[in-house]
Amino acid sequence: MKHGLPIARPGQVIGLLGGSFDPAHAGHAHITREALKRLGLDRVWWLVSPGNPLKTHGPAPLAQRIAQARAVMDHPRVAITDIEARLGTRYTARTIAALRRRYPGVRFVWLMGADNLAQFHRWQDWRDIMDTVPVAVLARPGDRTAARTSVAATIYRAAKVSAADAYGLGRRSAPAWAFLNVPMHTASSTAIRRNGGWA
Numbered sequence: 001m002k003h004g005l006p007i008a009r010p011g012q013v014i015g016l017l018g019g020s021f022d023p024a025h026a027g028h029a030h031i032t033r034e035a036l037k038r039l040g041l042d043r044v045w046w047l048v049s050p051g052n053p054l055k056t057h058g059p060a061p062l063a064q065r066i067a068q069a070r071a072v073m074d075h076p077r078v079a080i081t082d083i084e085a086r087l088g089t090r091y092t093a094r095t096i097a098a099l100r101r102r103y104p105g106v107r108f109v110w111l112m113g114a115d116n117l118a119q120f121h122r123w124q125d126w127r128d129i130m131d132t133v134p135v136a137v138l139a140r141p142g143d144r145t146a147a148r149t150s151v152a153a154t155i156y157r158a159a160k161v162s163a164a165d166a167y168g169l170g171r172r173s174a175p176a177w178a179f180l181n182v183p184m185h186t187a188s189s190t191a192i193r194r195n196g197g198w199a
């Protein structure tokens with residue numbers, strides 16, 4: 001890491017998994033491994049958020065969430081980061097713009113679970129995200145129709161890449177997005193917090 005930021009070389013393809021990770025769990029680790037494999041990513045960076053702009057309750061302290069995330073995901077090609085706190089961003093569009101300025105020539109892919117696709121159109125400047133970086137959506141138990149019929153999926157239907165062609169998604173020009181029908185994992189931070197919280 002340089003100045004607390006991970007190192008990446010021009011030409012590398014980095015998947016970004018943003019989240020509250022309050023706490024991190026096996027579902028996060030699962031979709032990270034699937035994304036590495038199915039998209040042919042060089043690295044995945046977890047962006048442990050200072051706080052989701054759409055959530056009213058504050059998460060556990062950032063240092064605690066980072067330490068716990070490192071215990072859950074110990075993988076040579078995955079970096080657990082507090083990049084958003086360092087960059088002073090919490091809106092994803094701002095984070096991606098700042099990363100693209102800091103890492104010229106590096107290709108970024110935004111990763112998210114299917115639950116987030118359903119409300120993606122509520123994110124600040126969400127179209128800028130779609131128009132700037134490829135996006136991979138990973139299957140998650142829940143309402144499949146909500147994701148497939150979401151505003152974002154509908155508006156960007158022409159930019160959808162089939163799952164069979166998703167390998168190398170990160171080398172495509174935006175807008176380009178894929179829905180990856182990975183085996184589903186039921187873990188959720190809400191359930192962990194409800195069942196007594198942190199391990």
Ligand SMILES: Nc1ncnc2c1ncn2[C@@H]1O[C@H](COP(=O)(O)OP(=O)(O)OP(=O)(O)O)[C@@H](O)[C@H]1O
Pocket residue numbers: 017018019020021022027028031111112113114115116138139140141185186187188189190191
């Ligand atoms: N089991 C899972 N399967 C697929 N995607 C997941 C899973 N768990 C989390 N994700 C995705 O990982 C990213 C970060 O998730 P987050 O930290 O919000 O965990 P969460 O379990 O969704 O938390 P919460 O229940 O507090 O909303 C989001 O894009 C989310 O959709």
Ligand SMILES: O=C(O)c1ccc[n+]([C@@H]2O[C@H](COP(=O)([O-])O)[C@@H](O)[C@H]2O)c1
Pocket residue numbers: 017018019020021047049051052053054055090091092093116122123124
């Ligand atoms: O930019 C936004 O408006 C925005 C709104 C909601 C969520 N996000 C991002 O989505 C990611 C998942 O958030 P969460 O809290 O569901 O883990 C995390 O990186 C958030 O910063 C971003």
